[in-house]
Amino acid sequence: MSVAVEDPPLVLGTGHGGMPARRAVVRWAWRLFRREWRQQSIVLALLLVAVAATTVGLGIGSNAPSEASVFGTADHLVTLASTGAQVEADIAKLRSSFGTVDVIEHEKKIPVPGSANGVDLRAQDPNGPYGRTMLRLDSGRWPQGPDEIAVTDRVATVFRLHVGGGTWDQGGKRRTVVGLVENPLNLHEAFALVAPGQATAPDHVDVLIRASHADFVTKPRPDGAGGQVRSNEADTSSVLVLVLATIGLVFVGLLAVAGFTVMAQRRLRALGMLGAIGASHRHVRLVLLANGVVTGGVGALAGAIVGVAGWIALSPQLESLLGHRIDRLNLPWTPLLIAVLLATVTAVVAAWWPARAAVRIPVVAALSARPAPPRPAHRFAVLGMVLLLLGLASLFLARQTKVPFILGGVLATAIALLLLAPVGVATIGRLARHVPLAPRLAMRDLARYRARSGAALAAIALAVGIAAAVALSTAVTAAKAAAPTGGNLPADQIVVWLSQESMNGPVPILSSTQADAMGKQIDTIAADLHATSVVPLTGAVDPNGPLERGGRPPVVLAKPHAAGNGVEYSSNDAVPVFVATPELLAYSGIDPASINAGTDLLTPRASIAGYDLIPVRLREWHPALQHVTLPSYSSLPNVLLTTDGMTPLHLTQIPVGWLVKAPHALTPAQIDKAQQTAVAAGLNVESRPTGVDQARLADGFTAAGITMALGVLAMTVGLIRSETARDLRTLTAAGARRRTQRALTAATAGALALCGAIIGTACAYLAMVAWYHREVHWLAHPPVLNLAAILVGLPIVAYLGGWLLAGREARVIARQPLD
Secondary structure: OOOOOOOOOOOOOOOOOHHHHHHHHHHHHHHHHHHHHHHHHHHHHHHHHHHHHHHHHHHHHHOOOOOHHHHOOOOEEEEEOOOHHHHHHHHHHHHHHHOOEEEEEEEOOEOOOOOOOOEEEEEOOOOOOOOHHHOEEEEEOOOOOOOEEEEOHHHHHHOOOOOOOOEEEEOOEEEEEEEEEEOOOOOOOOEEEEOOOOOOOEEEEEEEEOOOHHHHHHOOOOOOOEEEEOOOOOOOHHHHHHHHHHHHHHHHHHHHHHHHHHHHHHOHHHHHHHHHOOOOHHHHHHHHHHHHHHHHHHHHHHHHHHHHHHHHHHHHHHHHHHOOOOOOOOOOHHHHHHHHHHHHHHHHHHHHHHHHHHOOOOHHHHHOOOOOOOOOOHHHHHHHHHHHHHHHHHHHHHOOOOHHHHHHHHHHHHHHHHHHHHHHHHHHHHHHHHOOHHHHHHHHHHHHOHHHHHHHHHHHHHHHHHHHHHHHHHHHHHHHHHOOOOOOOOOOEEEEEOOOOOOOOOEEOOOHHHHHHHHHHHHHHHHHOOOOEEEEEEEEEOOOOOOEOOEEOOOEEEOEEEEOOEEEEOHHHOEEOEEOOHHHHHHHOOOHHHOOOOOOEEEOOOOOOOOEEEOOOOOOOOOOEEEOOOOOOOOOOOOEEOHHHHOOOOOEEEEEEEEEEOOOOOOHHHHHHHHHHHHHOOOEEEEOOOOHHHHHHHHHHHHHHHHHHHHHHHHHHHHHHHHOHHHHHHHHHOOOOHHHHHHHHHHHHHHHHHHHHHHHHHHHHHHHHHHOOOOHHHHHOOOHHHHHHHHHHHHHHHHHHHHHOOOOOOOOOOOOOOO
């Protein structure tokens, strides 16, 4: 008797094969990519463009203007208004408290003819511990003696100076120009530089300090010294660029899903053969996932290389736009690496969905290359509706200010489109029975190949939805601008501000010569507008308060917000405070005799509870109010401070701007001309939005959305028609004419375009309702032309394009392609 041990039965599809099997499968996937990379060129190109654009965006965001142009490498700035021996004592006190300091002396600004912004004459050490990054020598040399000076290129142009033999006589002192300098962190800054200690009569002194916030608050400082703290908020520009890149990668991923689905269908027989020889579901899934990793990695790395090269090439042109010098290699490399990883993950996730579907197809069905039956659309619709509701709720809670809620809402809504798209495709299939034969076949093909059709439909809806949202938002802005009341200003008025930040920034202190020059500029603007009145606007400042950038900030009412151990104030809810001058009272129709004695503020507001008067910061200030009738526009005088109210606060008056009233509504051309005149004089014009720029923006986004949607359609229709080539041969053999093939392609493109336009526009409207929930009535003014271009123009162009660009019918009907 002999004993025979039989081998265990082989069960196909259950073994793993270990690392050799996985290595063989990955090697096969790599060979397939090398052989078929042209079929994936669209996905590769989209990933490359997305990562390259993200790289350039990260470069622009990380090199945006910052407070470094004022602070250098320090984090605190103390302004000393003392003079003589007292300023030396104050500097010594700061040194004893904080150690190393960097002293910058500023003389009184040198007036520039016809401009409100004078030239800052400063004495600064080019090799200072904290301010060295704020100085750069372009030509010549640094000033050394008492009779030498260096100027910026703008100052040299205005005063016609040149390096070498040029001299500059200002304030009775003649100096030789020995160099051209600049602030590389702010190229628009005009200043003149003398050697340290050579400022004859400093108007104020800036002291740069590096210290912790706790030390700066607790350690002794000179009395009356003003302090500025560098914002320690994390740079959110890179985060914002990455979030926008993520939205773009969602769009790319939607197209990649369609592309990988087609690749999976083309390889279906090969995958079936792989399963027939013993490969497990894990191995089959690994083939497509490895393909996604390779495609994503190649596209992302190529995009990063192209993006870095593009950034290096564009940096010189961006310096004038950003207003500071750019280090060519100053890129946020960590966010860039994150962008590359996101692009790779996008391709992997896009490949995972078709891989998941491919492993569920039986081996026999895979060998016959039959597509898997579409899964019920309602399974995705439920999750899609949940995400859509979460996205809308996030936009609702954002209140147009909370960035995390805004970004979360946009991302949730974009992902919801992917999950809701199969419902749209299924609807197209159900409506097929109501159309003629050729469109019926095309619409049923869309429902039959639901995976790729759904991804393409989601991409179209996303592109259209962004365009529709921008169009709706700009329509709201235009409606507000056309409203007879509300907003910042009436349509027939402008305000010319002395400060570039309106009432939220320091106002330059004008000499009598500069004041006369400004008056002439205002007369020129008023004459161009045929103005009926020009009303000087006056603010109130603390004469003993610290100087900020050569001026003094006027007092405003602002609400305090808790911040760490103290409070902070936001300019978003600040209320300007104007002095009740006779001119302003006459313009407002208020009789000075009607003002009660002891009144501090004139305002139509019922109360100013919850507001602080800053920068005075009187937390216990309880002014006497008198209610008067004043315009409700946000930038017109709405709170007037009387003389009785200024006296106990020890405030003085300072001109802040002029209110110019025209006889009729101002045209965009008149506003542009006024702005050009004001900019040349260093002034700032505020006007009511005309809606022209917003309309251009809406038109641009609409055109871009339609173009992107047509690009998606071109790719998707080509994929679908290539997969139905066998069906086309059958129709041709049955006697179908050439126009039948054109009708199939046109109906496919038109149906996808119409469905995508409807879904995208509907989601955009829902998002806008959540965004403008407190003023939803403004949505009653829709951008008819933009929506018509999306809902009507896009399907028509898609249908006609599909008809005209449809391929020729096959010459040999019986020949079948081999896999």
